[in-house]
Amino acid sequence: MNSAAIALEPMMPQTHSVREVIKETPDTFTLTLQPEDGAGAIGFQPGQFSMLWVFGVGELPISISGDPGKQDRLVYTVRSVGKATNAFVSQKPGAGVGVRGPFGIGWPVDAARGRDLVIVAGGIGLAPLRPVIYHVLSHRTEYGRLVLLYGARSPRDLLYRKELASWARQRDTQVLTTVDYGGLSWRNHVGVVTTLLKYARLRPAQSVAMLCGPEIMMRFVARDLEGHGFGRRQIYLSMERNMKCAVGFCGHCQYGPHFICKDGPVFTYEQIGPMMDKYEL
């Protein structure tokens, strides 16, 4: 293959078939895809994303939410918010979907070895962080304490409820959940995710924090973590912007000097903190 063809290859979707569809919440579904040609390993780093083609509808960037140790499949958790996401979550087992990628720079799981991990997620933001949790739990001795703080709008909007319960039973692992509106049967925390920080078993000097959720949530969490003694280089955030090519050509996802598709989506707070305070950047 010549170099021009190699350069174009990231633009060529490979057809995958839908193997399984799981309803997580009323509007969010997890789909497992496998290559249609039976190709083997599909490597990805926690925090990377794919471009998914729903044939006849369009293409959308979606983070990989599955276990990086299971290389024969790609798993995505998608909230139906518009035309393309609705078409994707409506796919049935056996349907074909085009996949490009994986793309981007993910979470620093290698650099975080030996440290505590503080994972803070809001809503669908737990999806890009789930591969980190799988990775840490299957390499448990290589990491310190795992703290997961997770907030959703209501109890029925919490993703991966069975897994949250099983993660909470793992050694040296703390899982705290909160919701904005609890209802009568909710016996847990109510309030924004930052209110969980005071219950978290934090050791800032030996920790790395990973944040994903609405930008306003990440701004407040990052600010509060700084207040607890985290440095800006210890705090990582995953950013979202509309994107098209996913390889840094088209400029749709430019964010200050960065392209979110190829320089991110994961950045340190030191890199992007100052830009996050700029309105509509």
Ligand SMILES: Cc1cc2nc3c(=O)[nH]c(=O)nc-3n(C[C@H](O)[C@H](O)[C@H](O)COP(=O)(O)OP(=O)(O)OC[C@H]3O[C@@H](n4cnc5c(N)ncnc54)[C@H](O)[C@@H]3O)c2cc1C
């Ligand atoms: C790197 C990356 C990873 C992502 N990972 C996931 C994921 O794991 N799961 C998931 O459900 N979604 C994820 N998204 C968001 C997803 O790509 C958008 O929700 C989707 O493109 C919307 O397309 P649509 O046609 O369904 O909706 P549209 O009709 O295009 O939009 C519907 C609504 O969503 C808003 N919107 C559209 N695109 C985005 C976006 N990129 N970020 C924020 N708001 C947007 C629009 O402003 C509008 O209000 C990710 C986005 C990026 C950039």
